[in-house]
Amino acid sequence: MRRLVAVLTLMFVVAGCGDDEKPSSPSSPPARPVTIALDFVPNPVHAPIYLAGDAVKIQKPGSGPDGLKLVTSGKVELGVLDIHDLAIAREAGTDVVAVGALVGKPLAALVAQPDVARPRDLEGRTVGVSGLPSDPAFLEAIVGHDGGDVSKIKQVTIGFNAVSRLLTKRVDAVPVFWNAEGVALKQRGLEANEFRVEDYGAPPYPEVVFFTSRATLASERARIEGALDAIARGLETTRARPEEAVDVIAKAAETDDLELMRAQLDAVLPIFADDLKLDRPVLEQWADFDAEIGLVNERPDVARTFDFTLRGE
Structure with missing residues (x-):
């Protein structure tokens, strides 16, 4: 979720502290709350966690x-x-293992200026990349799937300034998260074309997952299962009361841009993973995909990367 990390830093100012926070709504907690580390600043993707009650410490x-x-x-x-x-x-x-899914579909996309009708039209043009190794991999995957030649595209490193570079037309496209930059660009009035990786060869893998160490899973399985149960209930609350979720996330993020928060929540609501479940056949396809596009050197071992006993299909 590194891409979303940077985007949210640009879109609103937050306090970069490591303080623990209490979630807002009550539930039946395990004997001791499970501490969950967010990947970055609070944002609508985290709404189910914030509505999980006292079962978790954030x-x-x-x-x-x-x-x-x-x-x-x-x-x-x-x-x-x-x-x-x-x-x-x-x-x-690193011996970590995923135990549940939060966002159940891919978020990666190539977002382009309005005059770029399809990915292969970027040949001879400029694409801004952040400097992360995932950007060239996804650019090649999307453009190549459309029959284009990525070697004919000029790639320039722009850090995490995708929104501003697109708005000022200094680049023709950027690999981003459609639920973050895509939403922000629409709010800023740019009718960008959005080429989502799922439409260009990627399987419908879960973009955001919950993970733990194998040692912790062995010793704290019951508590982790209780925390996942509470987050699953938080997901149902998020779906039933989105305005409450927006208020809680905006407060946690220390932003008053409720319009942006609601737009980002609306974007991700349909693709939260039902009951946080992991789908083994889809994950087998994901492992093939990550190896094929060069994000990893060897195909991930799905049986070792995921534990299906808590939230498996």
């Missing part, structure tokens, strides 16, 4: 995303992570 990141370090060190029991970062972390030797 820890915001510090100056950067540090959920992996906190989970692997045992300082927190659960974390939120982009599924591709999960694969990269495991390939680097």
Whole structure:
């Protein structure tokens, strides 16, 4: 979820602290609340967690995303992570395992100026990339699937300034998250064309997952299951009372831009993972996809990367 991290930093100012926060609505908590590390600043993707009640304690990141370090060190029991970062972390030797899905569909997209009708039309034009290794991989996947030649595209590193660079027409397209930059650009009046990776060869993988260390899962399985149950109830509350979710997230993010928060929540509401379930056949397809586009050197071992006993199909 690294892309969303940067976008939300640009869209509203938040306090970059690591303080624990109490979620807002009551539920039946386990004996001790499970601490969950967010991947970045509170945003509408996190609404079900904030509405999970006292079953969880929420820890915001510090100056950067540090959920992996906190989970692997045992300082927190659960974390939120982009599924591709999960694969990269495991390939680097970190023994973490996903135990549930939060966002059940891909969020990656190539967002382009209105005169770019299809991805292969970017040949001979300029695409801004953040500097993350995922950007060239997704650019090649989307353009290549459309029959284009990515070597004919000029890639320039723009950091995490996708919205401003598109609005000022300094680039023709950027790989982004459609629920974040896509929403922000629409609010700013740019009728950009949006080429979602799911429409260009990617399986419908869950973009955002819950993860823990294998050691913590072995010792705290019942508590983690209780926390996931509470977050699943928080998801139902989010769907039933979206205005409440917007208010809670806006307060947590320390922003008064309720219009943006509601637009981003509306974008993600239909693709939250029902009951946080993991779909093994889809994840097998995801493993093939990540290896094919070069995000990892070796195909992820789905049986080792995910635990299906808590939220499996």
